[in-house]
Amino acid sequence: MNVIFSCGGTGGHIFPALAIAEELMTREKIKILFVGSKDGMEKNIITKLKFNFASISAKPLIRKITIKNLLNCFYNIKAIFESIKIINYFNPDIVIGTGGFVSFPMLFAAILKKKTTLIHEPNVYPGIANKLLGLFVSKITVGFEETKKYFPLHKTKVTGNPVRNSIFKKDKSKAIKYFKLDKGKKTILIMPGSRAAKKINDVVLSSIQTIEKEIKNIQMIWMTGKSEYKKIKELIKESKIKIRVFDFIYDSGLAYAVSDAAVLRAGASTISEIVLTKTPAILVPYPYATDNHQEKNAMLFERKNAAIVIKDNELSQQKLIDGLKNLLNKKNQIEIKKNLKKIFTTDGSKKIVDLILGDSKC
Known part of the structure; x- marks a missing residue:
């Protein structure tokens, strides 16, 4: 054939x-x-x-x-x-x-x-x-x-x-070793895409000190994109949070396997991956996507209470931190994961x- x-x-x-x-x-x-x-x-x-x-x-x-x-x-x-x-x-x-x-x-x-x-x-x-x-x-x-x-x-x-099977058939313990993370801490994944990362990167970077004070016992995996990798890696050196920084994550399945919450764009691959991996996420649709399709993707998830959605022009320190607190709440996580299962088979x-x-x- x-x-x-x-x-x-x-x-x-x-x-x-x-x-x-x-x-x-x-x-x-x-x-x-x-x-x-x-x-x-x-x-x-x-x-x-x-x-x-x-x-x-x-x-x-x-x-x-x-x-x-x-x-x-x-x-x-x-x-x-x-x-x-x-x-x-x-x-x-x-x-x-x-x-x-x-x-x-x-x-x-x-x-x-x-x-x-x-x-x-x-x-x-x-x-x-x-x-x-x-x-x-x-x-x-x-x-x-x-x-x-x-x-x-x-x-x-x-x-x-x-x-792809490689996205959702990953072992969490292997992911912890691969990313050199602490087993007892909750992990936040920041993965805004390699070509549309700047706005999310800027807000996350400006929020780090407040996150340190307001959200305890966490660590981060942060895919910055190539253009901002060196700058961000240098600027977060003094952070009290363990932050593993990458310009690109080739095995996103491992990243999802270890993540308790994520901050992502809302392209077709991303929304499919959070459904398959049951990852609670803040979706920040890329506003310049053709036909504004990312916002339309994200709004479906918001209507079904399967994700938190923050529009790109509304993303701020406070909204990001409030969203992460909501996602890391155990009761909210159970509800979001249950709703993700209903999105598609x-x-x-x-x-x-x-x-x-x-x-x-x-």
Whole structure:
């Protein structure tokens, strides 16, 4: 069986594709090809995991008439022809898209070539590319019941979001050793993403002395992003709290395994991970995400009392500290974890692969 995955732009589109691919490999003798953009983060992530990767000239479009946007339209037309060549060479049984601008040319080419196609929408509110593709693809899967209404109902299934096994099958004692933490203290995870970290970093940094006074017996794991790593590591040297600082955390599963509370953005991968790991979190949606999808993700969790949500422009020392106190309260933790279980089922990868294999008659 030959399968093409097309994804890119953010981890919220890349990691669901990887989770589906890994589940497929446990069931079938399979050849997998990932297709992404030439200069996106997906190439580095996917090739590190030893998957075959091909690039196309896809570029993101913005909703303004500019010379750059017109040029990007040309690149996307070119990407459709490149995708047709890849399909002719690889001859896939199915082409799967998990969102992002790079998915559109490949899925459009697959539709033209009359290939079996499937898209997965991991966010609560779908992007324009997936909404348009949804009219023509063979099957659609979505992470949330609330998302189903945006697609043709007769071919849309709610599966939950696929998450890699490496995220939620981690041992807490190993995580404590890996991060060099104290076994008897509660752990707060600060992981705002590598490219949208500054606002959260600034507020956490300005709050450290107050946190020392008001929240006892805690320690922190803090992923700062590359640009602020050296500065923050230097500035927290004198803190009375044990703070383990990283520019990037490659094994986020270990970080979740040891964390009692977290401060996070609200991208598709992140919200899926807190559901799977049952991690009580403060969600601070990134305000510049396409279609403001992070805020829409976060609001669903707030309505279901499955997370605390603080908007980026409202994040302050006091709101952060009050939120952390609430999350670390034992009664509140039990309630949030119970509500996280209700968001979606934990077998999204399995359900999607069942659908893929059925569609492919394999």
